[in-house]
Amino acid sequence: MKMLINSPQTVVADALRGVAAAHPQLDVDVERRVVVRRDAREGGRVGLVSGGGSGHEPLHAGFVGYGMLSAACPGEVFTSPVPEQMLRAASAVEAGQGVLFVVKNYTGDVLNFQIAAELAEEDGVRVERVLVDDDVAVTDSLYTAGRRGTGATLFVEKIAGAAAEEGAPLEQVAAIARRVNESSRSFGVALSACTTPAKGGPTFDLPDGEMELGVGIHGEPGRERRAMMPARAIAEVAVGAVLEELVEVAPADGPVLALVNGMGATPLLELYGFHAEVAGLLEARGVHVARTLVGNYVTSLDMAGCSVTLCRADAEMLRLWDAPVQTAALRWGR
Template sequence: MRMLINSPQTVVADALRGMAAAHPELDVDVERRVVVRRDAKAGGRVGVVSGGGSGHEPLHAGFVGYGMLSAACPGEVFTSPVPDQMVRAAAAVDCGQGVLFVVKNYTGDVLNFEMAAELAEEDGLRIERVLVDDDVAVTDSLFTAGRRGTGATLFVEKIAGAAAEEGAPLDRVAALARRVDECSRSFGVALSACTTPAKGSPTFDLPDGELELGIGIHGEPGRERRPMMSAREIAEVAVGAALEELAQIGPADGPVLALVNGMGATPLLELYGFHAEVARVLTERGVPVARALVGNYVTSLDMAGCSVTLCRADEELLRLWDAPVRTAALRWGL
């Protein structure tokens, strides 16, 4: 085990203690596992709450703050948080304007957020849910019916959070979030497996010199395994797959937001080199890139690899993307 931890049992609690120490602007409940923006109730805004298994940091807690999430609920590593966390988060941020739950499409998350929504509604809160399901690699997978939710989660959380920050009502924030999901597609590649603290050894076997095309963010199987490819070739496959599925929602009608996302252990040097190839493929196919983000945002512990997420963004989505944000992991305009 090459891990910087105290014990597999305390990984999530230890990380939350570290977040609390590093980010005094966050209210971190280590025991109950809820991370809340301290001023969540101050603005009278719609709340935006997300959560999911740990191991994908900075997603989600790193996106809590001005202009993005109101609160996040981290589960155990690669394990859904429980409804009690979500209900607590909703109550901590609700100002009477209602709360949007941003849910990545994994069966555990979907069921738990559904139960949480029912419980919160019984408490008198208005809840909307948006399902993020952008990963085109496979339909139905180890933990999912339908497409998996991956990199587009960042786009949904940023744009819904910006709308909420501006004072948009719940139905409008939810509609924008759904539009972002509908306009976003992702494709990921693993160059190595990841190792969970509990298991202590790689979650699957990927021999050196091979890669897995269409990997999920927990190491779920993808489309196929191949001998190692160049960054150029991987970009062709990943961008091609995302564009092909985007074409099914209608003809291209404008620029995209592009996220070149590291899975955790791939150096930023390589991610930028990969982005050069992604940008080249998009240019060759006549797709303008309005904004690009390159880095480790929706990770899979220590997996080597990357994903590409493209979102067809009209002027409204671009304006909300550009709006100020101030979180641990994403900041601009403030």
């Protein structure tokens, strides 16, 4: 496999050096693997910290900045960061109002963020943790107990980040973050496997002419494999699976935030075409889409495919979603 890297051993460090060179508003500690917004302690805000294995870019470092995350902890590719990184990030952003950890539901992330929270509290830092578990494809997997954390992480980080930017207290920021997660569901589809730098080849076998429905962002198996289908048929499966689980989410008849997310190797030409099918299906089912994002936000290295995330949004969520944001990967209104 051809990859634009120096070596598998330095791929994360090299990427962080590139982030530092491209975004001087960020303080990037390449050696200790922490990315912090330089003004994180200004204004006495609640600090927002997230992180996870590298390979999902722009998640999470690309979302560090005004109106979103205060810091991110990138692990090795598809590997959880360690508690020391999380503790270092919490210390760097603590401004007297406490810190919120946004944690995707993967076993390593959950355990390490829990350890980091306990260590931070021993140092006198108030910490709340919010678990993101939006993936409807499977209940348990190789990496998780319960639903996996995927595209809704973007919604949680943006909306909670806006609340923190407004000066909301820790308990309120955590509450809105949990409400966003509880109101969100996702479903992913793979058309090809991803390639990790260390392996240098596909991480799983997906024969030509087949696709994986309900795939995870590390290439974990989904619900089933089928022969390749047109975009309209794939959208029907994804939208149907998501809406089936959103039935009991309040407000049941309210608008939704919609994310059509590329897995890393799907061009925008295909993603926008796919979104046209998603939008048509939602309109036919009487679902009002209030806001939409289309693009690569929560990726799986070079996997071809996409995911659909819908969030039943109340008025407060929409207001916080529309609030200004200025990060490397998401920006508007400022």
